[in-house]
Amino acid sequence: MPTFAANLTMMFNEWSFLDRFDAAADAGFAAVEYLFPYEASPEAIAERLTRNKLQQALFNLPPGDWAAGERGIAALPGRFDELKSDVERALNYAAATGVKRLHLMAGLADPSDAEAASCYRRSVAYTAARLAENGIDLLIEPINGRNMPGYFLNHFGAAERLITDLGLPNLKLQFDVYHRQILHGDVTMALRRLLPITGHIQVASVPSRSEPDGEELNYPYLFGEIDRLDYRGFVGCEYIPRDRTLDGLDWFKPFARR
Numbered sequence: 001m002p003t004f005a006a007n008l009t010m011m012f013n014e015w016s017f018l019d020r021f022d023a024a025a026d027a028g029f030a031a032v033e034y035l036f037p038y039e040a041s042p043e044a045i046a047e048r049l050t051r052n053k054l055q056q057a058l059f060n061l062p063p064g065d066w067a068a069g070e071r072g073i074a075a076l077p078g079r080f081d082e083l084k085s086d087v088e089r090a091l092n093y094a095a096a097t098g099v100k101r102l103h104l105m106a107g108l109a110d111p112s113d114a115e116a117a118s119c120y121r122r123s124v125a126y127t128a129a130r131l132a133e134n135g136i137d138l139l140i141e142p143i144n145g146r147n148m149p150g151y152f153l154n155h156f157g158a159a160e161r162l163i164t165d166l167g168l169p170n171l172k173l174q175f176d177v178y179h180r181q182i183l184h185g186d187v188t189m190a191l192r193r194l195l196p197i198t199g200h201i202q203v204a205s206v207p208s209r210s211e212p213d214g215e216e217l218n219y220p221y222l223f224g225e226i227d228r229l230d231y232r233g234f235v236g237c238e239y240i241p242r243d244r245t246l247d248g249l250d251w252f253k254p255f256a257r258r
């Protein structure tokens with residue numbers, strides 16, 4: 001049975017950020033993820049995790065100036081020093097939360113730009129090495145251009161090539177089924193082939209990015225496939241509830257912690 005992590009950036013928005021931990025645990029989740037922890041203190045997050053016996057599945061390294069439209073800095077020339085201090089900041093939260101995987105966002109840049117490609121490679125290699133010293137995996141995630149126009153890492157093949165080329169044991173793929181379906185389709189065959197390099201899976205319905213309970217993808221089949229593949233990691237529920245979060249959890253009831 002997959003271990004689902006509630007995505008607290010998208011789900012449980014009826015509560016304040018820290019109260020979402022309690023709400024997710026009350027709803028039966030054993031793990032949580034979110035985009036960014038940085039507006040709360042590491043200690044406050046750690047306290048909520050402990051109080052609710054929750055595992056921290058994932059969060060992202062700092063993404064640059066998100067409010068100004070940045071979506072990561074790894075592929076952006078001239079930002080390497082900032083990236084290095086971002087890695088230390090994320091490691092501080094990782095130590096407090098016990099998370100074992102972090103996602104590095106690439107940023108908005110032309111994937112065919114040689115300078116961006118070289119910056120990205122250097123940033124990924126540096127971050128993976130620094131995280132390895134702390135027993136943490138680094139994830140990279142292809143993101144579709146409808147949700148994030150101009151995002152550098154917009155192809156599963158490009159992510160796979162970089163992971164294979166660098167050959168770093170703690171560099172892995174964040175396989176977001178929603179992005180995969182929009183970018184390329186062929187979800188099941190891709191899961192089978194890419195599972196050995198996959199460090200985290202995320203789910204949402206396509207096209208609405210809401211509960212994984214219908215529309216274009218057959219999630220009961222895909223959850224079964226994830227089990228048949230003997231995937232031992234987390235499945236992040238990175239979806240925007242159609243209405244109130246608790247009203248949309250019928251799909252999750254068979255998996256809830258009791």
Ligand SMILES: O=C(O)C(=O)[C@@H](O)CO
Nearest residue numbers: 035060103141143176238
């Ligand atoms: O957008 C996604 O998909 C993610 O997983 C985020 O971490 C990046 O915005």
Ligand SMILES: [Mg+2]
Nearest residue numbers: 141176202238
């Ligand atoms: Mg995702």
